[in-house]
Amino acid sequence: MKLIGISGSLVGWKTNVLIHEVLTAAKTYDENIETELIDLRDYDVEFVQGSPLAYYNEDTFKVVNKILSADFLVIGSPIYQASISGALKNLLDHLPIDAFKGKVTGMVTTAGSANHFLVSEYQLKPILSYFKGIVPTTSVFSNDDSFNEVNEIIDPNVSDRIQKLAEEMIHLQKGLNGKNS
Numbered sequence: 044m045k046l047i048g049i050s051g052s053l054v055g056w057k058t059n060v061l062i063h064e065v066l067t068a069a070k071t072y073d074e075n076i077e078t079e080l081i082d083l084r085d086y087d088v089e090f091v092q093g094s095p096l097a098y099y100n101e102d103t104f105k106v107v108n109k110i111l112s113a114d115f116l117v118i119g120s121p122i123y124q125a126s127i128s129g130a131l132k133n134l135l136d137h138l139p140i141d142a143f144k145g146k147v148t149g150m151v152t153t154a155g156s157a158n159h160f161l162v163s164e165y166q167l168k169p170i171l172s173y174f175k176g177i178v179p180t181t182s183v184f185s186n187d188d189s190f191n192e193v194n195e196i197i198d199p200n201v202s203d204r205i206q207k208l209a210e211e212m213i214h215l216q217k218g219l220n221g222k223n224s
């Protein structure tokens with residue numbers, strides 16, 4: 044099973060760190076799980092302009108196809124203006140409507156303050172559900188206080204939720220795969 048993590052920040056590193064930790068936890072829980080972190084700053088994903096996918100640049104084509112080939116995904120975003128990042132939303136705009144059918148799609152968000160902890164529930168979750176993703180009951184939210192100055196996670200609750208999210212995602216995905224086979 045391949046688990047892909049997406050980090051939707053082009054600015055700092057907290058989203059990347061959180062997604063990396065979820066992937067590490069998943070691998071620790073089940074060493075057979077293959078993981079890959081897609082950090083959007085590493086790819087030149089073009090703005091959606093209505094063309095078929097093949098007309099976009101190589102990076103856009105590559106990232107979309109990586110996402111479609113994943114068995115399950117964990118999607119991370121910084122909170123920008125009380126919402127998900129524009130970079131992540133643009134990537135999601137490239138996907139077909141059944142992109143996450145039969146796939147578990149975990150949510151990870153990080154914000155400056157604790158005020159926006161429900162953004163994933165009210166904004167990211169409906170998008171993932173629209174793509175037919177199965178969203179776990181556990182999600183991860185952090186804010187600036189969850190990290191030290193070198194972007195290490197210092198909040199044990201965040202670390203705990205990362206473990207719980209990884210475990211729940213694997214359980215759910217294995218259940219779905221068993222049902223479909």
Ligand SMILES: Cc1cc2nc3c(=O)[nH]c(=O)nc-3n(C[C@H](O)[C@H](O)[C@H](O)COP(=O)(O)O)c2cc1C
Binds near residue numbers: 055056187
């Ligand atoms: C353009 C922009 C908008 C932001 N808007 C919010 C916001 O509405 N609420 C909030 O709590 N933090 C906001 N922040 C802070 C980021 O969510 C926070 O610094 C986050 O941890 C950055 O993640 P990163 O290190 O992965 O880039 C904003 C930051 C930027 C750059």
